[in-house]
Amino acid sequence: MSQQLKLKQEVAKAALAYIDDGMILGVGTGSTVNCLIELLPQVNLKGAVASSQVTQDKLEALGIEVMDLNYVGELDLYIDGADEVNPNLQLIKGGGGALTREKIVAAASKQFICLVDESKWVTQLGREFPVPIEVLPQARSYVARQLVKMGGEPVYREDFITDYGNVILDTYNLDITSASEFEARLNNIVGVVCNGIFAANQADKLLIAKSTGVETLQR
Numbered sequence: 001m002s003q004q005l006k007l008k009q010e011v012a013k014a015a016l017a018y019i020d021d022g023m024i025l026g027v028g029t030g031s032t033v034n035c036l037i038e039l040l041p042q043v044n045l046k047g048a049v050a051s052s053q054v055t056q057d058k059l060e061a062l063g064i065e066v067m068d069l070n071y072v073g074e075l076d077l078y079i080d081g082a083d084e085v086n087p088n089l090q091l092i093k094g095g096g097g098a099l100t101r102e103k104i105v106a107a108a109s110k111q112f113i114c115l116v117d118e119s120k121w122v123t124q125l126g127r128e129f130p131v132p133i134e135v136l137p138q139a140r141s142y143v144a145r146q147l148v149k150m151g152g153e154p155v156y157r158e159d160f161i162t163d164y165g166n167v168i169l170d171t172y173n174l175d176i177t178s179a180s181e182f183e184a185r186l187n188n189i190v191g192v193v194c195n196g197i198f199a200a201n202q203a204d205k206l207l208i209a210k211s212t213g214v215e216t217l218q219r
């Protein structure tokens, strides 16, 4: 087993301590969250709200009831991974392409706990990992030109369609000195459905797995 998978399993195990019996849990997407999903049968959940079809399928395969966010109101807790996290607990997400639904579930939750291994820790977002931007298919070329004007290098994620039928522009080279301002600027481009900067919906708590153990950072 790789060291990184071991760290993902450790941080997933640590997250169990925050999940209460009888909860409706918001469940993220990705390989770290997959480690958590495998452990969820240990908890007596009332149900879950899934942040992607992939996650929904995995939860249902374990017999966990997946509920429609529109009918459950505010969630107590959302748990998800991230592609990058900075010291303010702001994130880049969307490597798996589920950013829009992930942001919706995060926004609808009282608390967002983010699970990462230490490879995800950065001082400034977007220097290495591109910002995934979900775009209406018809606006792809227009949005790409606006991103270039902002100094970005958008790369069309080929052979990928989101759960909502849209496309993704993975955008490199953005100078994200203020994650909040950048998130809002990207949202202002006509045709953008959602962007992978999670500043308005940043993590409240970060569990970070290191070779020395799992550390907790609180906002």
Ligand SMILES: O=C(CO)[C@H](O)[C@H](O)COP(=O)(O)O
Pocket: 028, 029, 030, 031, 032, 033, 080, 081, 082, 083, 092, 093, 094, 095, 096, 097, 098, 099, 102
């Ligand atoms: O945002 C995401 C999916 O859209 C994931 O949380 C992110 O890509 C991290 O994934 P992993 O746990 O596999 O490293």
